Amino acid sequence: MLSKKNEVGQSGPFSVVLFHSISGALRAEKLLKAESVSLKMIPVPRHLSSDCGICIRFERADELKVEGILGRSKLEIQGIHQI
Amino acid sequence: MIYLDNAATSWPKPKAVYQAMDRFMNQVGANPGRSGHRLSIEAGRVVYETRESLAWLFNIDDPLRIIFTSNATEALNVAINGVLRPGDHAITSSMEHNSVMRPLRALQERGVELTVVSCSKEGFLDPGGIEKAIKPNTRLIVLNRASNVVGTLLPVIEVGAIARRHGVLFCIDAAQSAGAYPLDVSFTKVDLLAFTGHKSLFGPQGTGGLYVRQGVEDVVEPLMRGGTGSRSDSEHQPDFLPDKYESGTPNTVGLAGLGAGVQFVLSRGVNALREKEEKLMHHLIEGLGAIPGVTLYGSGDAREQVAVLSFNIAGIASSEVAIRLDEEYDILCRPGLQCAPIAHRTLGTFPGGTVRVSPGYFTTEDEVDIVIKAVCNIARVLR
Numbered sequence: 007m008l009s010k011k012n013e014v015g016q017s018g019p020f021s022v023v024l025f026h027s028i029s030g031a032l033r034a035e036k037l038l039k040a041e042s043v044s045l046k047m048i049p050v051p052r053h054l055s056s057d058c059g060i061c062i063r064f065e066r067a068d069e070l071k072v073e074g075i076l077g078r079s080k081l082e083i084q085g086i087h088q089i
Numbered sequence: 090m091i092y093l094d095n096a097a098t099s100w101p102k103p104k105a106v107y108q109a110m111d112r113f114m115n116q117v118g119a120n121p122g123r124s125g126h127r128l129s130i131e132a133g134r135v136v137y138e139t140r141e142s143l144a145w146l147f148n149i150d151d152p153l154r155i156i157f158t159s160n161a162t163e164a165l166n167v168a169i170n171g172v173l174r175p176g177d178h179a180i181t182s183s184m185e186h187n188s189v190m191r192p193l194r195a196l197q198e199r200g201v202e203l204t205v206v207s208c209s210k211e212g213f214l215d216p217g218g219i220e221k222a223i224k225p226n227t228r229l230i231v232l233n234r235a236s237n238v239v240g241t242l243l244p245v246i247e248v249g250a251i252a253r254r255h256g257v258l259f260c261i262d263a264a265q266s267a268g269a270y271p272l273d274v275s276f277t278k279v280d281l282l283a284f285t286g287h288k289s290l291f292g293p294q295g296t297g298g299l300y301v302r303q304g305v306e307d308v309v310e311p312l313m314r315g316g317t318g319s320r321s322d323s324e325h326q327p328d329f330l331p332d333k334y335e336s337g338t339p340n341t342v343g344l345a346g347l348g349a350g351v352q353f354v355l356s357r358g359v360n361a362l363r364e365k366e367e368k369l370m371h372h373l374i375e376g377l378g379a380i381p382g383v384t385l386y387g388s389g390d391a392r393e394q395v396a397v398l399s400f401n402i403a404g405i406a407s408s409e410v411a412i413r414l415d416e417e418y419d420i421l422c423r424p425g426l427q428c429a430p431i432a433h434r435t436l437g438t439f440p441g442g443t444v445r446v447s448p449g450y451f452t453t454e455d456e457v458d459i460v461i462k463a464v465c466n467i468a469r470v471l472r
Binding site for chain 1 (some may be wrong): 121124125129130244318320322331
């Protein structure tokens, strides 16, 4: 069975980045991991969207870095929210 | 047993393909990305990794521009039925498989105009013939990259340039060539690229896909609509890729295998795989071509085709040759029309068809020698 832990040393506060599709979130996961961003894939919080998909949670301090990486990749995002 | 039916489906597959499918079934198993728990996310990663490997293979910038289908036929149906409307004109060649011809013929009955450009009796296409057929209402050109009957390569680079110049969409059927012959979408001007997973990409049956060039999705209607895991609050199909064309739970275990197959191709390199098959084909063409009473079809030159060879023995039906190869010599191949009646009309082998032998990565030179001897024996008895 796969390990529960797919994040390393995350403490918060957190932000999440939402995508139009699950495939988009999975592409972003690879792009961000390649740049050593500490992250965790979580279900989209219901108060942010009624999508049944997943989003990426990361340390709020990394917000600009995340925006930069995803911006350069031209991967369209639905938005970044503080949680 | 000698398996020479790799053009129908490659077999055996690299061990890593079986292992990836076993790992998915035993350790992951969940619905990809739908639910947000760790197994669901891992299943999503498996699908995404396969997308990314294919993007590497075809040099596609954005892996999300590849949509998965159950085979090349479904991908071609999305492309052809998604683009063409009554009053539109489409162009194809006389070397196509029925996965292209049947959707086009059905649309023809519903008011789409169709021009079938004739190929030479060796299966070659003059790109100038395509350009001459273009009219003001031409919407789509569909061509195979390599014939499933004789392996002949069609001039997709030239036709792609012609299509782009005239503002016509260009769809390539790469079922017989993906993984076996290089194709780079940054070089070949292609709008829609259909491929199958279970031939030279070494995936399992039930896998395939379609690359859709940036912006082209605006003019390609999806074939199916349904749940995508995205925009769940809306009763309308999303308009972004890949979700626009990927409804319902996918063949995740198949895509796990396909991912391992594409990794195998990437690790060996398409050019190295090609070189190996070209050598086998050269040997096969020389050997079979020298047998009295045997007629070879197609280019007759291993450099101008993929690893598919069609032949007949004078005075004996293709089906009879295939049965004898199977029962007396333990050699498995495919006789008949290979789902491509128009290609056989072009080659002059309709309706009898041909015996088609198709070596693959795991075929050896010794096996090719055995096949040549077997065909020689069958031909000799008849003389």
